Amino acid sequence: MAVNVSRFHELFRYQSRAPVPDLLEDMEVLAHLDARAEGQRRALAWSGGCTVISGGGMAVLTYISWVGTMERHELTEAGAQLLQVTGGVGVALLVVGLLLFLWRYALKPRDLDNRRYGLAQVLLQRLEMDLAPDAPVRLKLDLRPPDVLDKRVNQDMVGWWNTDFFVDPWFTLETRLADGAFVRIRMVERLQKRERSKTSASGKTKxxxxxxxxxxxxxxxxxxxxxxxxxxxxxxxxxxATRLPRKVELERVRVAAGRLSLRARLSDEWVARPGEPGEPEAPAFWKRALEKDDASRTATMMLLSIYQVLGYTRRRAKLQAARGRRKPA
Structure with missing residues (x-):
């Protein structure tokens, strides 16, 4: 399924049911759109900063020159015209710079959190080997920030803090593996935005x-x-039997007839996939990232833990059946 770019830039949501290669191709499109938005915002920040600094400098120098010549009564008609031109250019540059910053701000929603589509890419690549050829995968992503208004579920006081509570169920992946098992992976982010104001004895409010x-x-x-x-x-x-990366907390285990579910809690600074450890060329950024919760590794270990239990259940059932057949009539 090809990504409808214009519609995506309106909703910033992705949903599709397709084979893994098609979904990976769509994730590459999202990565390209994100990289382009990041590049545009960097360029606008640089050009806007240069324009504002240049315009502000021209405006200040024009004002200083005008004040100095007026005090000495040395301002000629030609000089006045020159100051008007330079002052007008300076103000125009300031306005253009501010417009560039406004444009950069307008592009902020297009600057996606690359962890989100990155996590989808990693999990799709790892699941592909366990899927039947052309097996469909349902993938649903909400690439909007977690603090948009329609994700707010409550407003309340936490101690002395005015708090907004947000719930963001942004990731869902569902598929049927080659062995017939139906797998679902979900990720939900929870966020609290807290604010507190205090007035000092001098009357200042912080x-x-x-x-x-x-x-x-x-x-x-x-x-x-x-x-x-x-x-x-x-x-x-x-x-x-559940094994998780260090610092990741197992919150819940649910078992029922034909169903097993694990839920883990990660830091809000999780990463989709850090750099490989032990690589001498790995930059310091990756070394710092290795200390964060690895969401793709966590999901993989949870799935392997589930299959370890399923394998034990299957072996035990076969052993009990074999013992039943050996019993004398």
């Missing part, structure tokens, strides 16, 4: 703001109950 949030990653697998009998009784084993 306003403090801060943000606090985290992300929840959930991986669930649905299978045929008759192939995995007794799965609903293995919650303790599933909890013990």
């Amino acid at each position: 306003t403090k703001t801060k943000r606090k949030g985290f992300a929840r990653l959930e991986v669930s697998v649905r299978v045929k109950p008759e192939r995995y009998p007794g799965l609903e009784r293995l919650k303790v084993r599933a909890t013990a």
Whole structure:
């Protein structure tokens, strides 16, 4: 499915059901759009800054020259015209610079959080080897910031802070693997924007703001109950078998007949995929990123943990069936 660029720039949402190669191609389109927006905003920031500085400098120099000549009564008609021209050019440059900054601000929604489509790319690439050829994958992304107004779910006081609560269920991936299991991966980000104002004895009012949030990653697998009998009784084993990256917290384990679900909690500064450790050419940025919660690795480990429990359930069922056949009539 080709991305409708004009519609995407209106909604900043993506939804499709297609084979992995088609979805990866769409993710490349989103990455290209994001890179272009980042480049445009950098260029506008540089050109706007240069224009404002140049215009402001010309306007200030014009004003200083005008004041100096007026005090000495040395301003000629030609000099006055020159000052008018330079002052007008300076003001025009200031206006153009401000317009460039406004243009840059208008492009801000197009500067996407590249972690979001990056996470989709990594998970699609890892799942592709476990899918049947041309198996469809349903992918849904909300690439808007987590603090847009329609994601606000509540406003309340937290201590002395006026707090806005946001819930952003931005990522959903669903597919059926080659073995018949149905896999769903979801990610929800929760954000609190807090604000507090305080008036000092001198009458000055100071306003403090801060943000606090985290992300929840959930991986669930649905299978045929008759192939995995007794799965609903293995919650303790599933909890013990779950392996997660360091600092990632396992929040919830749910088991039922034919269904197993894990939910983990990550920092709001998670990364889609950090650089490979041990690479001598890896820059310092990647080394710092390695310390953050790796969402793609977390999802992969959760899926592997689920399959470890499913494998145990399957082996136990076969062993019990074999013992039943060996019993004398």
